[in-house]
Amino acid sequence: MLEVRDLHAYYGKSHIIQGVSLDVGAGEIVSLLGRNGVGRSTTLKAITGEVEPVGTIMFKGEPIAGRKMHEIARRGIGYVPENRNIFPTLTVRQNLILGIKSMREQGRWSIDDMFQMFPNLAERADALGSVISGGEQQMLTICRTLMGDPDLIMIDEPTEGLAPKLVEQVSGLLAEIAKRGVAILLVEQKLDIALDISHRVHVMGHGKIVFEGSVSEFRANNQVRKEWLEV
Amino acid sequence: MESFIFAMFNGVLYGMLLFLLASGLTLIFSMMGVLNFAHASFFMLGAYFAYQISEGLNFWAALIVAPVIVGMVGAGIERWGLRPVHRYGHVAELLFTFGVAYVIEELVQMIWGRVPVPYEIPDAMSGALFTWQGFDYSIYRVFMLVVSVAIFVALFALLTYTRIGLIIRAAVSDPIHVATLGHDIPRIFMWTFGFGCALAGVAGVVGGNVLGTEPAMAIQLGPIVFVVIVIGGLGSLGGALVAALIIGIVTRLAIFYDYGVGSLVLALGLEIDTAGMLRDFTRITTAQVAPVLPYLMLVLMLIFKPRGLFGTRDV
Numbered sequence: 337m338l339e340v341r342d343l344h345a346y347y348g349k350s351h352i353i354q355g356v357s358l359d360v361g362a363g364e365i366v367s368l369l370g371r372n373g374v375g376r377s378t379t380l381k382a383i384t385g386e387v388e389p390v391g392t393i394m395f396k397g398e399p400i401a402g403r404k405m406h407e408i409a410r411r412g413i414g415y416v417p418e419n420r421n422i423f424p425t426l427t428v429r430q431n432l433i434l435g436i437k438s439m440r441e442q443g444r445w446s447i448d449d450m451f452q453m454f455p456n457l458a459e460r461a462d463a464l465g466s467v468i469s470g471g472e473q474q475m476l477t478i479c480r481t482l483m484g485d486p487d488l489i490m491i492d493e494p495t496e497g498l499a500p501k502l503v504e505q506v507s508g509l510l511a512e513i514a515k516r517g518v519a520i521l522l523v524e525q526k527l528d529i530a531l532d533i534s535h536r537v538h539v540m541g542h543g544k545i546v547f548e549g550s551v552s553e554f555r556a557n558n559q560v561r562k563e564w565l566e567v
Numbered sequence: 568m569e570s571f572i573f574a575m576f577n578g579v580l581y582g583m584l585l586f587l588l589a590s591g592l593t594l595i596f597s598m599m600g601v602l603n604f605a606h607a608s609f610f611m612l613g614a615y616f617a618y619q620i621s622e623g624l625n626f627w628a629a630l631i632v633a634p635v636i637v638g639m640v641g642a643g644i645e646r647w648g649l650r651p652v653h654r655y656g657h658v659a660e661l662l663f664t665f666g667v668a669y670v671i672e673e674l675v676q677m678i679w680g681r682v683p684v685p686y687e688i689p690d691a692m693s694g695a696l697f698t699w700q701g702f703d704y705s706i707y708r709v710f711m712l713v714v715s716v717a718i719f720v721a722l723f724a725l726l727t728y729t730r731i732g733l734i735i736r737a738a739v740s741d742p743i744h745v746a747t748l749g750h751d752i753p754r755i756f757m758w759t760f761g762f763g764c765a766l767a768g769v770a771g772v773v774g775g776n777v778l779g780t781e782p783a784m785a786i787q788l789g790p791i792v793f794v795v796i797v798i799g800g801l802g803s804l805g806g807a808l809v810a811a812l813i814i815g816i817v818t819r820l821a822i823f824y825d826y827g828v829g830s831l832v833l834a835l836g837l838e839i840d841t842a843g844m845l846r847d848f849t850r851i852t853t854a855q856v857a858p859v860l861p862y863l864m865l866v867l868m869l870i871f872k873p874r875g876l877f878g879t880r881d882v
Contacts, residue, residue: 404751
């Protein structure tokens, strides 16, 4: 579904992404692992168009590199940024409404679905985005992107800074997303969660993909883990 | 007391007119980061278009059509002017709108001349609606107040209860993220810019015949509108309303109660030599001070509370 070939990206003069290639198939969960600062988030941003990509990005068989951000989103790529961009002056419900791309088509998720999965959000439906807890904000950001009915969702560090119970809720949500046939490209620091739910793993180092394989191949390869992931 | 109420009425009226201008400017400023120096020029275009349309048709047609044309002109300038300039940063954008202000002024002078045009209050609305305690409350001024309050209510409802309003408010705080949700930010910018210009156009239609429709009207009102959005706080529509009312009321009261500084000091029970060294100082009247007051407030606000009354981010 998503094919990235020889992707490069720059911040000013620094060459952040240096020839990344990766694939995500329909309904597949793929994790992008690596230490902080190796370019995982920038890879996602280059796919969304926020950072200018150099290289080939195909989505559903069509090239999307160089297209406008909203067009890429409308083709079915959802993106959940790392910093939980809740719109602080909008309520929880309004944040969800904002995620809907078209009022005419009913996607596979409804606001009621979200409230059923996360009773916390339902209770706080009319509270401002700025006053809900960090965990609730994280749920809300993912739910908001789902309201746009993406076929692929890219999620950046969803469990960062969350309490263990919330981490469990987030991984439950990821499983539910996959169950409804949405592919996931996950950037995640917590190895156990990533390995638990993923089909395949990519490891990044210094702006390049240094390992690619199935979860069992990754588990069998201690060398990669030691060299590129452990601090 | 009666005269106080009359002065307040005029102050609120002037304040609401300022709000019509400031609301569009603060939307554009907070959303696009563009300090639209030409904003008051769209106010002027509104007045001139209204004059032209009332000549051919009537005032009511002008009230609807003139703001629409002004909005289209604004959207066009954003689309084919400001958008290409955007990539060179905010300074280039500011200079661009600065140029637009002068181009509009020169065009207006070329078409309608340097002297004021006779854009008059419609006959049906000349005269007093009622007289209260010796003061005439004119039909037209009450009408102006009704129009501006109606627009405030409509604008508030649009931004609070509609989906497009939500998108605009979200784009104010984080346009990039709104784009990743699939909303076409450049198009929203274009229409917000056009809509803001149309609001200024409405102010021109209803205010041009009272304040005078002439090529200098944009330059006269432009700076004070910036004062309103800084005092109110960038991006805050409620703040723009409060600041516009404060400035409207303070300046009108100062003109209405035309006290000399000397008599004010005396009224406070202090002694002052009105013939000696401070003679010239004591002759200053509050009416003379009135035009400076908004700028004094601006300076103080920037020093002590740079986010304005209700703003969420620095200027």
